[in-house]
Amino acid sequence: MADKRISEMRTRHEILTELSYPPGELDRGYANRTLHVDLDRKIIEIRPVSEQMKALWVGGKGFDLWLMFREINSGTRWDSPENPICFSSGPLGGTASFPGSGKTLVTSISPLTNSIMDSNVGGYFGPYLKFAGFDALCIVGKADSETILCIDAVRNRITLETAPLESIDSHLVAEEFTEMYAGSEDDKRNIAVVSAGRAADHIRIGVLNFSFYDWRRRVARLKQAGRGGIGRVFRDKKLKALVIRNRDYTPAWRIVKSKVSDIYVPNVASMPDIDRASVRTTISRWNDDPEYVIEMMQDIQDRDRHISKAAIDEINAMTGVPKAELYHIATFYKAFSLAPRGEVMIQVCVGTACHVKGSELILDAFERELGIRRGETTDDGRFSLEAVACLGCCSLAPVVKIDEEVFGNAQAKAVADIIERKRG
Amino acid sequence: MQDLETISREVNRDLRAYKATLMVCTGTGCISAGAFNVRDALNRILKEKSLESDYLVIGTGCNGFCAVGPIVVVQPEGIFYQKVKAKGDVEEIVEKHLQKGSVVERLLYRDPATGQRFQTMADIGFFSKQRPIALRNKGIIDPENIEHYIGRGGYRAIRGILESGSPDEVIESVIKSGIRGRGGGGFPAGIKWRSAREAALQRREIPYVVCNADEGDPGAFMDRSIIEADPHSVIEGMMIGAFSVGANEGFVYVRKEYPLAMARLGKAIRQARERGLLGKNIFETEFSFDIHIHRGAGAFVCGESTALMASMSGKAGEPRAKYVHNVEYGYRDKPTVLNNVETWANIPVIIEKGSDWFASIGTGNVRENPWGGSSGTKVFSLVGAINNTGLVEVPMGVTLREIIYEIGGGIPGGRRFKAVQTGGPSGGCIPVEKLDMPVDFDSLTEAGSMMGSGGMIVMDDRTCMVDVAKYFTGFLMDESCGKCTPCREGLPALYETLDRICNGQGKEGDIEFLEEVSETVSATSLCQLGGTAGNPILSTIRYFRDEYHAHIRDKRCPAGHCKALITYSINHEKCTGCTLCALKCPSGAITGEKKQTHRIDPLKCIKCGICFEVCNFDAVEVK
DSSP states (O other), rough: OHHHHHHHHHOOEEEEEEEEEEOOOOOOTOOOOEEEEEEETTEEEEOOOOHHHHHSSSSSSHHHHHHHHHHHOOOOOTTTTTTOOEEOOOOTTTOOOOOOTEEEEEEEEEETSSSSEEEOOSSSHEEEHHHTTTEEEEEEEOOOEEEEEEEEEETTTEEEEEOOOOSSSHHHHHHHHHHHHSSSSSGGGGGGEEEEEEEGGGTTOOEEEEEEETTTTTEEEEEOGGGGGGHHHHHTTTTTEEEEEESSSSSSOOOOOOIIIIIIGGGTTTOOOOOOOHHHHHHHHHOOOOOGGGHHHHHHHHOOOOOSHHHHHHHHHHHHHOHHHHHHHHHHSSSOSSSOOOOOOEEESSSHHHHHHHHHHHHHHHHHHHHTTTBBBBBTTTTTEEEEEEOOGGOSOOOOTTTTTTOOOGGGGGHHHHHHOOOO | OOOOOHHHHHHHHHHTTTTTEEEEESSHHHHHHHOOOOOOOHHHHHHTTTTTTTEEEEEESSSSSSGOOOEEEETTTTTEESSSTTTTHHHHHHIIITTOOOOGGGGGOOOOTTTOOOOOOGGGGHHOOOOOOOTTTTTTSSSTOOHHHHHHHTTTTHHHHHHHOHHHHHHHHHHHTTOOOTTTOOOOOHHHHHHHHHHHHHHHHOOEEEEEEOOOOOOOOHHHHHHHOOOOHHHHHHHHHHHHTSSEEEEEEEEEOOHHHHHHHHHHHHHHHHTTTBSSSGGGGSOOOOOEEEOOOOOGGGGGGHHHHHHTTSSSOOOOTTSSTTTTTTTSSSSSSEEEEEHHHHHHHHHHHHHHHHHHHHEEEOOOGGHHHEEEEEEEEESSSSSSEOOOEEEOOHHHIIIIIIISSOOGOOOOOOEEEEEEOOOOOOOGTTTTTTHHHHHHHHHOOTTTTTTTEEEETOOOOHHHHHHHHHHHHOOOOOOOOHHHHHHHHHHHHHHHHHTOOOOOTTHHHHHHHHHHHHHHHHSSSHHTTHHHHHHHHHHHHHHHHHTTTTEEEEEEEGGGOEEEEETTTTTTOOOOHHOOOOOOOOOOOTSSSEOOOTTTTTOOOHHHHSSSOOOEOOO
C-alpha cells in the first residue's frame, strides 16, 4: 500500500539539524527575514533584512543577487561548495494582486556559463516561503548523503533531514512528499516540493521542478526553473528536495466545477436533434456577422431553450468565430444555457429591494416544492428555476416572474399553489 | 416630411376633441398588477355604451407611483384613481365619473397617515415635491405614438440645432449646463462629448454614440421607466449628441430583462424612421443618423463602459484597463460617446430651455466648472421598506429626509428607519444620522456610498446589515467576469467570511480582515465593478459595527434575519389554535390541537417563514 510505503520512507528520515522559529508578520510585502542553510556545517539560521537591502536590491532577483554576492568570491565555480542557490519571490510575491506575482526567482552560478544565472518559475514554493515568513532562501555547502530541507509553517519548524528511500525523479518525489506531509486530501494543496530529478545528476542542463497540487486532477504538477542548469547544482549538493508546508490561510481555495464540463459533456448523448436549417436561417438573418453572434445566440436560445452543440458548430462554420470563443460567450452570459431549460421558466427576483423584502424565503420555497436547486431544471423538463438580479419591478417586491407573467408582492405561502396550478 | 407644427396642431386638436382622456399607466409595474385588463375593460365598456368618440383611453408609460397601481388618471382635470380593478371599478369610473360627473371617492388616493383623500396628482405629497425633467412626459403621452411626443414639443430641439446651431455651440451649452452622467460615474457629459469630437476630428474618423440601457443595478428601474414612458426623448437626445460629435450611427444597449422597454423603443425608432426623423438628410440638412438596438444577454458587468463595448462587438463582456478611453478608442475602435438613458433624456430639455436654466437647478456652481456641483434633477427608484414605492424625480440637493418622509411617506407598519442603500452594489448604506444630508454626487461619495444610477432601497429595523453586505458581495462575486485576480479571488474570500459571520461562526479579527481585503480589492481591480466592490462592506462596518459585533461576539442577529441565529416560536397568549400554520408548515414542525395553542419543534423547523406569513394573529415570533 502507498500509505505504508510512505510511512516507511518517513521513519528512515534522520534529522540532521532543526530550528524552531517564531512566526513572522508580513509588512508591505516583506517578511523582513531571510533563511540561510549551510549543508556542510548543518546550520539553519534566520537573518534580518535591512532597509538598505530593500531599497537597493528590490525584487526577487535583487534579493537573490545580493545574497549571492555575500557568499561567492572570484574563484567560485558552479560546483564549489560555496556556490549558493537562492530563492525569492520579491515583495509582490504571493499577493495575488498582479499576474505573475506568484512567481519565484532562482539564482546560482550556472554549470553551463559559469556565471550567475537567474531563472523564473511558477509553482507554489515562492509564495509559501513568503507566507512562512521568509523573503528569500539561500542554500550553500554540500550534503554528505541524500538530504531534504523541510520548512513546516504549521509547526514553525525547519529541519534538515536525510531521506534515503524516496525517489529522485521529480514526478515521483513530488507526489511522495505531498502525500507524506499533507494532513488530508484538502491539505495537499498546502505542500510544495522543489526537486531536480535523476538526469540532473549527469547533465549540466538539469532543471529545477517546483510542484503545485492540482486538486482537480489530484496530482502534484510541476513547473520548471529551466534556465542555466540550476538543477545540476541542486543535485551536486546532494539535495533530494525542498519541501514546504503552508499554513492553511491562503485566501479562499474554492472547489468550483467547470460549467462546461459539468453541464455540457454529460448531455452530449442526450442532446436532442435540432433543426440545423432553422439555425442557419437565424444566423443568416444577422448576415453571418461575427459582431452579432450574441444576437444569434439569443434567438436560438429563445427558440430551442438552449444553445446546442449543433448550433455552436453552425455559428462557428458560418461566422468563423472560434468555438472556444462561442463557448466562452455561452457560459459568460446568464441568458444562455448549454442544457435545455424547462418549458416553464420560473424567475425569482433577488434584486436588492426583493432581497430586503424576503425573496430568499420565496426562492427556498420554490426549491423545496420543485425539488431542484436554483439554476436547475426538473427531471421531467417542465420547470426551470432561476434567481435573477432585478426584473425592474422593485416597487412590487418581492417579485416572481413565470414565463412572461409577473407576480408582485409574492409570498412563500403561495408558492405551492402556484406550482400546483402550473402543473395542472 | 410633414411640418412638426402641423403634426402638433393636429394631434392636440384631436385630443382636445374628446371630453376627457383616461390615462392608464402601462408601465411594467402596473401591468403586472393588471393594467392591461383595466385598459381593455375601459375600451370595452366605452364601446358598449357608444362613448368611444367622447372619451379616449391611452396606455401611458410608468406614472411613477407604482405602489398604488394600476393607476387611471382622468384628464384634463387630473383626477387620480388608484388600485383600479378591471371588474367593478372600471364600470364605476365610466358611469359615475364620466357620465354623471362626480368623482369616485373610494378609488382616490388616501394618505396612510392621516386618512385624507386627495383628488388630483398635484395634491398628493408623492408628486407635489417632484420636479420632472427627464420624466417630463411620463403618464401624459402614449409612448407608442410619436405624434404625442411631437405634440408636447418634441423634436424641436434637434430641429433648432440643425437649422442654426454649430456642434461646438451645442457642446459648450451642454458643458455649461453642468449635467453629469446619470449612470453612476457622474462624469460631465459635455466634456465627454468634446473629447470624442476632438479625437474624431484629429483622426478623421466617424464616431459613434451609444445609449447605455443595461440597467443592471438591482433595485433600480429608472432607465426602464424612461424608455417605457418616453422613448422619443432618448432618441432626440442621442440625435443631438450625434450631431455635436459628428456621428451618424447610434446604438442602444438594452437589458434582456426589459422586454417591454425594448419593444417600445423599437417601435419608436420605426416611427421616427417613417417620419424621416431618423435616416438620411434629416430636416433636409446634411445630417444623417440612425439608431440600432443591441440586446444585452444578462451580465451585470456589461453596464461597465468597456465591457459594454466588448459585448456589442459580439464578445464576452470583459472590461479592459482604462488607460485608453472610449472617447478615443471605443466601439469598433472609433471614438465613442456613451451616456445612459437618463442623461440622454435630459439633453433635449437642456437645449430647449438653455444651460442657465438647467444649471440653476441643483447644488453648487457648475457654470465655470462642471465638477463644481450637481445640476439638474435626478430620478430615483424609491423601494424597499417604504410606503410610497415608485419612481421619483427631484432636484439635486434635496435631503434624504424629504425623499423618504415627504415623498416616500415614511416607513410602513410603524417600523423604525434604519438605513437607505444607494448606488447599487457599488454603493453603500447611509444611516439615520445622515438623513439631512443633501443628495448629490459629491455628498453621497463623501458618505461612503455613491449616486450610482439612482436606486434607493430603504431598510427598516428588520433588515440585517451584515446580510445586506453579504448579499451585495455575493451578487458581485457572481457577476465578476473573472478577468483580474483581486476581484475574482478577493470577493469569494469576503463572501465566505461574511457567510461565516451570518452563520454564527464569526471570530475576532474578521472585521479587520474584511476591511483589509475590501480595500485591496478596491485598490487593485481593473474596472469599477471590483473598484467599488468594497463599498457595501466598508459602509456597513463604518455605520453598523455594532451589528457585526452582535453577530460575532453574541451570536445574535439583532434584525432577526440570519437563519442560523434566529428561532421561530408561538406566543401562547396570541395563538387561537386556528391550525392554519400547522397545515401550511412544509416540515411538519408545528403541532397542536384545534383551539389549543400550537408549538414549533425547533429541531424540525426549517425556518422557512411560512407560519409567520400565514398567521392572522401575529402569534408567530422571530427572535
